[in-house]
Every structure is written in C-alpha cells, then in structure tokens.
Amino acid sequence: MDVVSPELNSLLPDEIMDTEAIEDVPQSQPESTTSQSEPSDDTSIPMETDTPMASENLGLCSDATSTEHTRALTTSTATDSPLSISPGSQLPISISSTSSPILTLKPTLATSTATTKTTDSVTGTSVTTSGLQKLTAPFTISAANHQIILNKVASSQATEAAKSAGTPPQVIKQEGQKLLVTAIGKSGQPIVLQLPHTGNKPGISQTAADTKSPAPQFKVVTIGGRSDLKPVVGSVGNQVTTLQAQQLKTVQIAKKTPASSAAPIKFIITKTVNSKTLSPQTSVPPVIAGRVLTQSSPVIPPRTINLSEPHNTSIQSLPGKKIAISPLKTPSKVTVVSVASPTSNASQKSVALPVNVALGQQILTVQQSTSASPVKVATSQSAAQNIKPVQSVAVGGVGGSQFKTIIPLATQPNVQQIQVPGSRFHYVRLVTATTASSTGQPSGPSTSSIQTAKPMVVSTGAVRMSVPIVPPQTMKQVAPKPLTSAAQVVTTTQTQQRLIMPATPLPQIQPNFTNLPPGTVLAPAPGGGNVGYAVVPAQYVTQLQQSPFVTLASSSSFPASAGIQTQARLPLNGLSAAETTSRPRKPCNCTKSQCLKLYCDCFANGEFCNNCNCNNCFNNLEHETERLKAIKTCLDRNPEAFKPKIGKGKEGEADRRHSKGCNCKRSGCLKNYCECYEAKIMCSSICKCIGCKNFEESPERKTLMHLADAAEVRVQQQTAAKTKLSSQISDLLMRTTPVVSSGGGRLPYTFVTKEVLEATCECLLEQAKKAEQTHQPRAEAERMILEEFGHCLMRIISSAGKAKADCASINC
DNA sequence: GAGTTTGAAACT
DNA sequence: CAGTTTCAAACTC
Known part of the structure; x- marks a missing residue:
C-alpha cells in the first residue's frame, strides 16, 4: 500500500510551516498564489519567529482565555457527508490540552447534505468522520462549502501574539479545494481531515493550476504540539493519505510550547497554491510541520472530509523502518525520506499517514499507521494516477522486519532534499512504499508532479528556515552503508511508517535544527519503537538521490559496501560547492579522538570517515550511537560547532570571513595553521591573532x-x-603500432629496428660530411641531410610495405 | 618518514 | 572566562 504518494512526498517539503502564508492568503482567494520567497541565505532567514496563533486568512481564532471548549463534530456518512471520517477509528486529537484551542471547520458548501453533529464535551472536541477518526481535540470542524473555520482557544502556551490579544476566529475558505487538517496535540495524535475537491463552483475562483489539471488542491492543517507530537497510530484504521503532488501551500501556525507542558498546539496549514508559485512563508518557532498526505479523487462528493487511501498501493513489507535522515554539511540541505511501512491488505485498509515535521525537534516525521480493521476511505483517484515509477529502498529493520522505501523514478522523486541555509545538514525525505513500488512499477499513470524544486520553509522551535528543495535532476546516488549499529536501526516491529522527523522530542539533538551535526542517527521516539531516525552525512543523501534503485538495507542489515562512505563534497569554509567538489577531502589521521571530536576534519565537516588513515574510528555508521553522542556533546559545547566557520560574504568571496576569527600567535597568519589563511581569506577585526600579516x-x-x-x-x-x-x-x-592487415594498414614498426636506425644515421652523417667537404652553407647542408632522411624513410616504408604485402600473401 | 611547530579544540 | 592540555594538521628536515 502506498503510504504516501510520491507527489505527496514531493510536496511535503514545500512550504512547511508557512504561517505567514496564512495571513497573506486572502479569504476570498485562499488558493491565490502567493509567491513564496526563494530560499535565502541563512542570514536572511529569521531564526526564530513567534507566529501568531491565528491568522486572519486562516480564521484561526485563538482565545486568550484558555477555556476548555470541547466540541465534537461528527459526520455520519462517509460518502456523502462532508466529513467522511469513519467513526470506526477514532483518533484523539492531541490538540486538547490544558489550553485547548478550538478549531472550527466550517464547510460552507451549500450542497453538502452531510449531517454535521457537534457536541459539546468537557473533554474536548472530537470530530468523527466516516467512522474513521474521532477528533478529540477541542476544536470544532464544521464543513460548509469547503470552508473551514478554525477557532482556537488560545492555550496558555500560545504564542505571545496569541496571548496578547485573542484573535478573531478565522475562516479558511477551501473553495474548490481540499482541506486537510492535521492536528497533532499533546497526545501526539494527528488528525487528518480532507475535504474532497468539489469541483468548480460558481463564485469560486479556480487557480490556473486547477483549470489546467483536475488535480484537487489541498490545504493541510496540522495542529499539534511539538513536544508531544506523536505519530498517529493505530487503532485507527489504516489511512493512506496521499498528497496531491501538485500544489501545496503549507501554512503552519504553531505555538511554541514547552515540551513538557501539555497542550502544545501547532497549526500547520498546507494550502494548495499554484504549483509554480511559492507561497510566502511564515514559520512558527516550534516547528512542527504536519502534513496529511491525503489525496482524494475529484469524484468524491464535496464537503467530505476524507481520509483517503491511495488505491492500488500496498505496502509490501517493512514493519520497521529505519530512515536515514542525513545531514548535509553543505549549507543545509534537508531531505526527508519517508519509509513506507508494510501493511497487509493495504488496498482495503485506510492508512492514516500523518506527516509531521517537527523542526523544533529537528525531526521530520512521516508516519503511517495501519490497523487490521479495514477502514473505508475515500480513495483518491488522482492518487492512483499519480503513482509513478518508483525506486525501492530497503532499509534494514530490527527483528527481521524489513523496510522498503519506494522512490519514484519519475521526475518527481520521493527523495527530496531540504536545504537549511546555514546548516550543513541534509535531510532526505523518504518515500512511502506502494504496492507497485515494490516492483518498481507504477500502478498508474502519473498525472501530476512537481518537477521543480520548491523552496520550503522549515521553522524550528527557534529557527525558521527556507529550505530549497533540490531539483530531482541534481539528486545523487547514495551508496548505502551497512547499518549494523543499533542506533541506525531504529527499529520497530510495527508496520508504522514514519520518516521525516520525529514528532517526539529528541534529546539527542536539542540544538536548533540548523546546528544539527552531520551524520546523526536519531533515536526512536520515546514510546514508539517503530520509528527510527538516522542522520547521515549528506553524501549519503546525495548519492541516494542519484541512485535509480537503492537498497539501503535488507531485512537484517545493510550489505556492507565499500563505497558507502563517499565523502560529500560540501561547501567547506565558505567555499562554494563547486570548489569543494573539485578537490576531495583529505583523509584524516586521527589516532586518539576516535574521529568523534572536532579535531577530526571529517567529523567537523559532517562527514563519515572514508578512506582515512584514522585509528579506532567511530565516525561511521557502525558507531552511530557514539557518534550521535559526540555530536550532541559538541553541540552542547558549541551550538554552532558544525556550522561553517567561514561565513558567506555579502557580495562574493571578498566578504567572507571567519566566524570566530583566528588566534594565531606565531605563524603570522600566513601559514595554513591559520584558519583564515587556510580559507584564503584575510583576517578580520574579530581575529585575535598576534603579529598578523594576513591583511590586504x-x-x-x-x-x-x-x-x-x-x-x-x-x-x-x-x-x-x-x-x-x-x-x-x-x-x-x-x-x-604494428598493423598487419591487408591493404592500407599501418606499417609494422618492427621495421624501424636498431640496424635500420643506425643505417639511417650513417646515411645522414655521410650526407653531412659530404656537405661539409663541399663547403656547402649551413642551410644547404641541412637541406641535404633532410633530403637524405627523406630518402631513408622512403626506403624504410618501401621495405615495410613490401614485407607487409608478402606477409599478407602468405597469410592468404 | 620522523620529528617539530602550530593553533583549534577540549578540558580544568 | 582564562589557563592548560590534548589533538591533529601543517610544516621542517
């Protein structure tokens, strides 16, 4: 079964956590294409943003009073009801916390016949649709005319803005669009609501993309707390959510809440926008990007919130999944790779696949939960159509469980890079497996795809980052390295699929996302043994991306491959990627540091040691646990330990300078001992060097x-x-080269024997003597010699040709 | 290639 | 934060 459609994955990185987009989106034209700023330098990226809980356009209304207002909205019928969530599976929305925001979804579709039932409950608002999920979060979802109104009661931990003034309820109009709402709350259970595409409606402006392609547009709203973010598991029927690849605009409204505290609420709203336009991005400090990868067929009745399941997609295996999230030392590329989880009878089961991106925790999580109970899900027709040739990546799992990641071979690969400016880390988005994926065959024609890289905004708890997605063309192949260490195999016996980032806090890497060291294996989320995270060097990712068909691991372990640890060619010390690419990194010679300290250049650059001369090296996947620990230690000591020391200049290399400055005392900063000089930059005012001679x-x-x-x-x-x-x-x-061939071939060099050369020289000398005797001028003498040389050559050639002819005749 | 020098990183 | 130690690369011979 498809956990996540390729398109969905491709969309995933886009505009995650774009909270600003919420404000920018006019209510009248929610799908308006608000251009998203291109990924900018890390410097330009606001590192931390407090996003208001509610944005006007979104209609998120945070109430300063943390009244627990619980409303349950239940939609009876899966087919016709605007909310097609089947009651059979109930997913508590973790939104409900001490400070329970109220989320109101109002589908305003006039044609909607579904009965929406709202009940007040003390515990919290629960939304039950199609019997699939029950939203226990304190918010109300009323679907009317594709409008979703999110009324949130500001939690005590709401952002300051939200606290300062209760924002009026905001209405999100999903005209002609599908709305996906994912709520991730304290309980860590995301809610995915999908509003099927109702088709064109009068008065509803369709985007150009809509007109061009019938592909429905989606808005994904994720609500949840970062700290408690957990994959939706479950008991709930499997819900395969596939995201319409085409256009997503993700708006995230997140509250920054203490991990320990309850009721962290974050809203991530993904909105479909014109595929080629980038939506403005707003990031909320606690970055939890949740996405519901839901794709519904246009045929689906409007006003229905569906947990759609991509048909024809079955996850063949992979109970456990290990995901290699690899950090890239280059300016921050993050690729989230989702690993498909195995599901049995995937076609008949709905799979809830909340995709969570918790940047605050530096984790992107793609989760897929499957339940034995078949869940009827509105299957998106487009999803099947969007299925593309895939690459399968098998990731070794623990306990014999196998993970397989299907990576689409099409232009829209499921593996995407996310670049975080200023960060060296590189994340890979894993693609979920599909039935066809195992065979690498597309189940159906792909209708929509995002072939161009899109900038993505990833905001972490303290950082907002624009994450450009590397175009598929640039993807490189990853040579998988054997994952034998326990750290890498974050195992799980379950069939859940989770990738991107862990919803749960990862103590291992607390520093902000940008500082995440290269090469790190993230431990499984607490309580959830099914999730594994691995941060591996960027080169892994790049290689993986190039690989048409990559098997990261098989059932038990990855096959040891010698070339796995190819060093990434990453920008180093401010040098451009091209510069670093051209010259391979020097192998280290560490003896005592185990290559787990910054003494080791490999480690410092976020690379695994490869072809090094080090002793007792732990800078490899086999020692990922130790490595992770070392990374954490380094980050604790210096949160920017893994950032490039040489910052980018504003206008070219001239402005490049060392971030900390050097401390040279004896070298005059004119030897490579000096980091400034080594980086081919001059010392600056921040240097504390003595006797510096490295100035203009x-x-x-x-x-x-x-x-x-x-x-x-x-x-x-x-x-x-x-x-x-x-x-x-x-x-x-x-x-x-002697060539013996019949006719026209080269003459055998064997004719130019020593005797022939001597004879030729004698002839030339004789000619020279003759010229000397006759007192010929020098020029004439040279001419005579050359002429004689020509005669000699002619004779040699003649003899050789004659011999060749004789040889040929003999052979014949 | 061995030994020395150097300065960043790590440690106290 | 400052001083010291450790470490590995750069350098010298």
Whole structure:
C-alpha cells in the first residue's frame, strides 16, 4: 500500500510551516498564489519567529482565555457527508490540552447534505468522520462549502501574539479545494481531515493550476504540539493519505510550547497554491510541520472530509523502518525520506499517514499507521494516477522486519532534499512504499508532479528556515552503508511508517535544527519503537538521490559496501560547492579522538570517515550511537560547532570571513595553521591573532600570494606538459603500432629496428660530411641531410610495405 | 618518514 | 572566562 504518494512526498517539503502564508492568503482567494520567497541565505532567514496563533486568512481564532471548549463534530456518512471520517477509528486529537484551542471547520458548501453533529464535551472536541477518526481535540470542524473555520482557544502556551490579544476566529475558505487538517496535540495524535475537491463552483475562483489539471488542491492543517507530537497510530484504521503532488501551500501556525507542558498546539496549514508559485512563508518557532498526505479523487462528493487511501498501493513489507535522515554539511540541505511501512491488505485498509515535521525537534516525521480493521476511505483517484515509477529502498529493520522505501523514478522523486541555509545538514525525505513500488512499477499513470524544486520553509522551535528543495535532476546516488549499529536501526516491529522527523522530542539533538551535526542517527521516539531516525552525512543523501534503485538495507542489515562512505563534497569554509567538489577531502589521521571530536576534519565537516588513515574510528555508521553522542556533546559545547566557520560574504568571496576569527600567535597568519589563511581569506577585526600579516596591504602576504600563484602556474604548466607529452606518446604508439592487415594498414614498426636506425644515421652523417667537404652553407647542408632522411624513410616504408604485402600473401 | 611547530579544540 | 592540555594538521628536515 502506498503510504504516501510520491507527489505527496514531493510536496511535503514545500512550504512547511508557512504561517505567514496564512495571513497573506486572502479569504476570498485562499488558493491565490502567493509567491513564496526563494530560499535565502541563512542570514536572511529569521531564526526564530513567534507566529501568531491565528491568522486572519486562516480564521484561526485563538482565545486568550484558555477555556476548555470541547466540541465534537461528527459526520455520519462517509460518502456523502462532508466529513467522511469513519467513526470506526477514532483518533484523539492531541490538540486538547490544558489550553485547548478550538478549531472550527466550517464547510460552507451549500450542497453538502452531510449531517454535521457537534457536541459539546468537557473533554474536548472530537470530530468523527466516516467512522474513521474521532477528533478529540477541542476544536470544532464544521464543513460548509469547503470552508473551514478554525477557532482556537488560545492555550496558555500560545504564542505571545496569541496571548496578547485573542484573535478573531478565522475562516479558511477551501473553495474548490481540499482541506486537510492535521492536528497533532499533546497526545501526539494527528488528525487528518480532507475535504474532497468539489469541483468548480460558481463564485469560486479556480487557480490556473486547477483549470489546467483536475488535480484537487489541498490545504493541510496540522495542529499539534511539538513536544508531544506523536505519530498517529493505530487503532485507527489504516489511512493512506496521499498528497496531491501538485500544489501545496503549507501554512503552519504553531505555538511554541514547552515540551513538557501539555497542550502544545501547532497549526500547520498546507494550502494548495499554484504549483509554480511559492507561497510566502511564515514559520512558527516550534516547528512542527504536519502534513496529511491525503489525496482524494475529484469524484468524491464535496464537503467530505476524507481520509483517503491511495488505491492500488500496498505496502509490501517493512514493519520497521529505519530512515536515514542525513545531514548535509553543505549549507543545509534537508531531505526527508519517508519509509513506507508494510501493511497487509493495504488496498482495503485506510492508512492514516500523518506527516509531521517537527523542526523544533529537528525531526521530520512521516508516519503511517495501519490497523487490521479495514477502514473505508475515500480513495483518491488522482492518487492512483499519480503513482509513478518508483525506486525501492530497503532499509534494514530490527527483528527481521524489513523496510522498503519506494522512490519514484519519475521526475518527481520521493527523495527530496531540504536545504537549511546555514546548516550543513541534509535531510532526505523518504518515500512511502506502494504496492507497485515494490516492483518498481507504477500502478498508474502519473498525472501530476512537481518537477521543480520548491523552496520550503522549515521553522524550528527557534529557527525558521527556507529550505530549497533540490531539483530531482541534481539528486545523487547514495551508496548505502551497512547499518549494523543499533542506533541506525531504529527499529520497530510495527508496520508504522514514519520518516521525516520525529514528532517526539529528541534529546539527542536539542540544538536548533540548523546546528544539527552531520551524520546523526536519531533515536526512536520515546514510546514508539517503530520509528527510527538516522542522520547521515549528506553524501549519503546525495548519492541516494542519484541512485535509480537503492537498497539501503535488507531485512537484517545493510550489505556492507565499500563505497558507502563517499565523502560529500560540501561547501567547506565558505567555499562554494563547486570548489569543494573539485578537490576531495583529505583523509584524516586521527589516532586518539576516535574521529568523534572536532579535531577530526571529517567529523567537523559532517562527514563519515572514508578512506582515512584514522585509528579506532567511530565516525561511521557502525558507531552511530557514539557518534550521535559526540555530536550532541559538541553541540552542547558549541551550538554552532558544525556550522561553517567561514561565513558567506555579502557580495562574493571578498566578504567572507571567519566566524570566530583566528588566534594565531606565531605563524603570522600566513601559514595554513591559520584558519583564515587556510580559507584564503584575510583576517578580520574579530581575529585575535598576534603579529598578523594576513591583511590586504601586507607585503608578506602579497609575496606569498605571488609565490603561490607562481607555484600554481607552474603546477598547471607541468600538468599541461605532462598531458601533452602523454598524448604525444600515446599518439606515437598508435602510429607505430604494428598493423598487419591487408591493404592500407599501418606499417609494422618492427621495421624501424636498431640496424635500420643506425643505417639511417650513417646515411645522414655521410650526407653531412659530404656537405661539409663541399663547403656547402649551413642551410644547404641541412637541406641535404633532410633530403637524405627523406630518402631513408622512403626506403624504410618501401621495405615495410613490401614485407607487409608478402606477409599478407602468405597469410592468404 | 620522523620529528617539530602550530593553533583549534577540549578540558580544568 | 582564562589557563592548560590534548589533538591533529601543517610544516621542517
């Protein structure tokens, strides 16, 4: 079964946690394409943002008073009811906390016949649709005309803005769009609500994308607390949510709440927008990006909130899944790779696949829960259509469980990179497995795809980041390394699928997401043994992305592959990727640090040791636990330990400078001991060096530069000379290569024997003597010699040709 | 290649 | 935060 459709995954990174988009989206035109700012430098990215809980456009209304207002909204029929959530499976929405926000969803569709039942409950609002899920969160969802009104009662922990003034209830109009609402609350149970695409309605402006493609648009709203964020598991019937790949605009409204405290509420609203436009991004400090990967067929009756299941998709295996989330040392690429979870009878079971991105916890989580009980889910027709050729990645699981990740081979790969500016980490989004995926065959024609990278905003608890998604074309292949360490296999016996980021707090890496060290295996979320996180070096990811078909691991363990640890070519010390790519990193020689301290360049650069000369190296996947610990230690000591020391200049390399400055005392900053000099930058005011000569006007520096340039020129010349000589030799060998063939072939060089050469030289000398005796001028003498040389050559050639002819005749 | 120098990282 | 130690790379011979 498909846990997540490729399209959905592709969309996942987009605009996650875009809270600003909420405000920017006009109510009249919710699907209006608000251009999202391109990923910018880390400097430009607000590191921390307190997002108001409620935005006007979203109609999120946070009430300052933390009254627990509980309302249960129940939709009776799965088919016709606007809310098609089947009651059979009830998912408590964790939104309900001490401060329980009220979320009101009002589908305003006039044609909706479904009965919406709202009940006040002390415990919290529960929304039951189609018998699938029960939303226990204190919010009300009323569907009318595709409008969802989220009324949230501001929790005590709501953002300051929310606290300061209760925001009026905000209405989200999902005209002609599908609305996905995911609530993740204290209980860690996300709620996914999908409003089926109702088709064009009068008065509803359709986006260009809508007109072009029937693909429904979605808005995904995720509500949940970061700390308590947990995958929806469950008891609830399997719900496969596939996200319409085309256009998502994700708006996240999150509250930054203490992990320990209850009632963390975050809203992530993903809104479909024009596929090629980027929506403005707003990030809320606690970054929890939840996405419901839900795709519903256009056929589905309007006003229905569906937990859709992609048909034809079955997860074949993979109870446990290990996901390698690999950090990239380059400026922050994060790719979330979702691993499909195995489900039996996937086709008949609904799978709830909440996708959670908890940046605050530095984890992206894609979860899929499956239940034995078949759940009837509105199957999105488009989902099946969107199924594309996939790549399968098998990730080793514990207990013999196997994970397989299907990565679409199509232009819209399920593996995407997320770049976090200023961060070296690289995350991979794993693709969920589909039935066809196991075979690598697309179950159906793919109708929609996002082929172009889209910037993504990832906001962590303290950081908001624009995360550009690397276009599929740039994806590289990952050579999987054997995952033998327990840390890597975050095992789980269950069939859940979770990838991206852990919803639960990860103590291992508390520093903000951007500081996440390269290469880290994230431990499974507490309580949930099914989830595994692994942060691996960026090169893994890049390689993986290039790989058409990658098997990360099989049932028990990854096959040991020698080339797994290929070092990433990442920007180092401010150098561009191209620069670093051109020159391979030097192998380290660590002996005592186990390559788990910043002494080790590999470790410091977020790379696994590969082809190094180190002893007792722990900087590899086999020692991921230790490595993770070391990373944490380093980050505790210096949260920016893994950030590039050389910051980007504003206008080119001239402005590059060392982040901390050097402390040289004896080298004059003119040797590679000096980090500034090594990075080919001049010392700055922040340097504390003594006797610095590494400044612009320094004569010593200029001299060194000239010498260095001269040396470089010499090296280049030598290289060129060698190349030329080599080619000449090669050419000569080619010409003299004996060729015995009938007609037209080269003459055998064997005719140029020593005797022939001696004879030729004698002839030439004789000619020279003759010229000397006759007192010929020098020019004439040279001419005579050359002429004689020509005669000699002619005779040699003649003899060789004659011999060749004889040979050929004999052979015949 | 061995030994020395150097400065960042780690430690106290 | 400052001083000291540790460490591995850079450098010298």
